Amino acid sequence: MLLVPASPPDSVALETELLLVQRLRDRDEGAMTIFYDKYAAALYGVILRIVKKEETAEDVLQEAMVKIWHSFPSYDAGKGRLFTWVMNVSRNLAIDKIRSKQYRVGSRTQPLEDSSAAQRLAAEPSFRPEHIGLQEMTRQLNPDQRQIVDLLYFGGFTQSEVAEELNLPLGTVKTRARAAIKVLSKLVR
Amino acid sequence: MLDVQHYIESGILEEYALGVLSADERAEVERVAQQEPAVGRELAAVISGLDAYAEAHALAPPAGLRERVLEAWENSIRETGPPAAPAAPVTPVVPAPPVAAVPRMSVAPAEPAAPADTEGGAVVRQLPAAADAGRIRWLIAASVALLLISGLGNYLLYSRLKETESSLQVAQAEQSRYAATQQAALNERDQQLAILRNQAFRSVDLKGTPKAPDALARVYYNATTKAVYVDVRNLPELPEGKQYQLWALDNGQPVDAGMLNPATATGDSIQQMKNIASAQAFAVTVEDIGGKPTPTMSTLTVVGNI
Numbered sequence: 403m404l405l406v407p408a409s410p411p412d413s414v415a416l417e418t419e420l421l422l423v424q425r426l427r428d429r430d431e432g433a434m435t436i437f438y439d440k441y442a443a444a445l446y447g448v449i450l451r452i453v454k455k456e457e458t459a460e461d462v463l464q465e466a467m468v469k470i471w472h473s474f475p476s477y478d479a480g481k482g483r484l485f486t487w488v489m490n491v492s493r494n495l496a497i498d499k500i501r502s503k504q505y506r507v508g509s510r511t512q513p514l515e516d517s518s519a520a521q522r523l524a525a526e527p528s529f530r531p532e533h534i535g536l537q538e539m540t541r542q543l544n545p546d547q548r549q550i551v552d553l554l555y556f557g558g559f560t561q562s563e564v565a566e567e568l569n570l571p572l573g574t575v576k577t578r579a580r581a582a583i584k585v586l587s588k589l590v591r
Numbered sequence: 592m593l594d595v596q597h598y599i600e601s602g603i604l605e606e607y608a609l610g611v612l613s614a615d616e617r618a619e620v621e622r623v624a625q626q627e628p629a630v631g632r633e634l635a636a637v638i639s640g641l642d643a644y645a646e647a648h649a650l651a652p653p654a655g656l657r658e659r660v661l662e663a664w665e666n667s668i669r670e671t672g673p674p675a676a677p678a679a680p681v682t683p684v685v686p687a688p689p690v691a692a693v694p695r696m697s698v699a700p701a702e703p704a705a706p707a708d709t710e711g712g713a714v715v716r717q718l719p720a721a722a723d724a725g726r727i728r729w730l731i732a733a734s735v736a737l738l739l740i741s742g743l744g745n746y747l748l749y750s751r752l753k754e755t756e757s758s759l760q761v762a763q764a765e766q767s768r769y770a771a772t773q774q775a776a777l778n779e780r781d782q783q784l785a786i787l788r789n790q791a792f793r794s795v796d797l798k799g800t801p802k803a804p805d806a807l808a809r810v811y812y813n814a815t816t817k818a819v820y821v822d823v824r825n826l827p828e829l830p831e832g833k834q835y836q837l838w839a840l841d842n843g844q845p846v847d848a849g850m851l852n853p854a855t856a857t858g859d860s861i862q863q864m865k866n867i868a869s870a871q872a873f874a875v876t877v878e879d880i881g882g883k884p885t886p887t888m889s890t891l892t893v894v895g896n897i
Contacts, residue, residue, distance in 0.1 A: 418764040421757055432754055434664060436761055438657060447650035460656055467664045481621065486638055489645050490610050536647040537852050545881035555641060560611045561602060576602035583605055587640030 419484050426474050434471065441485070445492045451556045452496035462499055466492040497558035539589060547582035554579060595629050604630070608637045783820075783861045791815055795873055797893035803827050806893045810837070810873045817866040819848055819873075823858045826892060829877065836878045838886050839870035848873070850882050872896045 422440070425433035445466060450459040470488050477487050540548055553559045553567065561579060565572040606612050607620045624631040786792055792811040799806035807824040821837055829835065835851040848864045855862040877890035 418761055421760060425757065431665075431668075435661060436758070438661060440761070442657070442660070443649040443651050444646050446652040446656075447648040448645050450650060451648050456653070460653070460659075463652065463656070464660045464663050467660055468667045471664060471668065482638065483642070485646075486642055489642065493645075494610060537854055539644060539647045541852055551644065554605075554609050555644065561606065576600075576605075579605050580600070580602060583608075583637050583640045585640075586644050587636040590639050590643040 420479075423477075423479055423484050426471075434467070437470075438467070441488055444485070445488065448489065448556070449492055449496045452493065452558070453499055458499060459496075462492070462496050466495050469495065493555075493558075501558065539586065542585050542589060543582055547578050547585065550575060550578045551582045551586075593623065593627065595627050598623065598627075598630060599633050604634045604637050607634065608641050786811055786818075786820055786861070789813070792818075792820075793897060795895050795897050797873055797875060797895035799893055800891050802890075803892050808875060808893050810895070811861075812867065812870065812873070812897065814869075817868055819864040819867050820861050821851065821855060821864055822861045823851070823855055825858065826856055826875070829856065832880055833877050834880045834882065835875050835892070836882045836886070837864050838874045838876065839867040840872040840874060841868075841870050845874070845886050846870070847882065847884065850878075850880075851875070870897065 449462045553564045565575045624634045791813045795810040797808040809822045811820040837848040838845045839848045874894040875892050876886045
């Protein structure tokens with residue numbers, strides 16, 4: 403089926419990524435424009451999914467860009483892809499944001515599916531045809547698995563917090579999380 | 592001796608990838624992943640799976656945001672002073688960038704020239720030609736200046752070239768990625784077309800019930816391979832939190848044939864459903880997201896006999 407992007411574009415993408423890393427390391431300011439064009443959509447999508455408000459998502463994306471530039475010397479290309487690193491920096495900022503006071507009130511127990519941002523995201527047509535679509539991915543996950551991945555990835559919950567939240571044994575949460583992530587990684591292999 | 596399987600199943604790799612571990616725990620995972628190839632492979636798979644999930648949520652940011660974000664970022668680096676100088680020594684591993692080498696080369700000749708000139712001996716020897724010395728000094732200064740200017744020019748041209756090269760590479764990468772996915776999409780259409788043309792598939796029209804008289808869907812069923820595809824022509828818009836579910840009716844018993852994706856329900860694509868061993872009719876009901884083990888008959892939307 404169409405799930406797996408063929409390997410040539412992947413290696414090209416990797417080469418582009420390495421080039422960008424080199425330029426960021428050289429503190430080449432022009433690299434940030436390329437960085438934005440390449441990663442902003444992915445970062446913005448995840449940030450919005452976490453903070454759920456467009457205005458906040460825009461602020462967090464802005465903070466993330468500044469933070470990525472300043473802490474770039476601490477990025478170790480030997481430990482993982484640039485994408486993974488910048489995504490984690492952005493996710494952490496977004497999660498810090500929802501854990502801050504004004505966000506906490508009542509929002510934690512609300513399931514993610516109900517948020518208007520989630521609805522909008524689900525309705526969004528696949529505007530980036532080069533990626534495995536969200537629908538394609540979620541079609542492969544059963545609802546239990548998806549709920550757990552979403553709580554872990556977008557909710558900033560630990561596995562024990564998810565267990566508590568869903569009233570499930572920790573072992574079950576771990577098994578489901580593992581199964582879900584396995585499905586996701588099979589799709590990209 | 593570490594029990595690799597047990598370690599993998601403990602869930603710690605997922606926690607690593609989700610970023611919920613302490614620095615010490617992270618370092619430990621990295622150490623184990625390096626020592627045990629099986630752990631390393633598993634960790635890489637977990638990370639790429641989550642990366643892909645993140646990427647699948649990509650969403651174009653609002654139009655004006657690009658300028659705003661880049662401007663704010665630029666202001667922030669101006670505020671915190673010149674970052675280039677202090678930052679550069681942090682990465683000594685990287686071979687010195689060629690751009691830095693160019694101006695340095697052009698400066699070099701100036702240094703030996705200056706001390707040689709101010710040496711007492713040189714002045715004594717050139718006493719009769721004091722005017723010449725002045726001219727030579729002027730010539731040296733002029734050539735140093737020229738050298739500097741040409742060095743600067745080279746540097747500017749070089750960085751412009753680098754910039755062009757990398758934007759070209761980015762553009763080429765994007766382009767070939769796009770081509771690959773277009774090809775993939777085309778392959779999927781070809782597959783769908785093959786189903787429609789395949790004699791082994793029977794098409795079953797599902798007509799609207801009195802609740803939704805205009806509703807219409809079609810099921811393609813292959814009794815030999817048991818494959819089932821659904822193609823929606825027109826189904827009413829779903830209330831929030833609901834999803835369409837397809838049922839096969841076998842000797843009057845409803846059998847779950849799977850949930851319709853939102854894209855399928857709006858008629859954007861044909862979807863393969865669960866394999867069905869035997870059926871005399873198909874039907875679609877409205878159920879909670881994720882589906883039900885048995886159909887809610889009051890929400891029956893379309894139905895049709897084979």
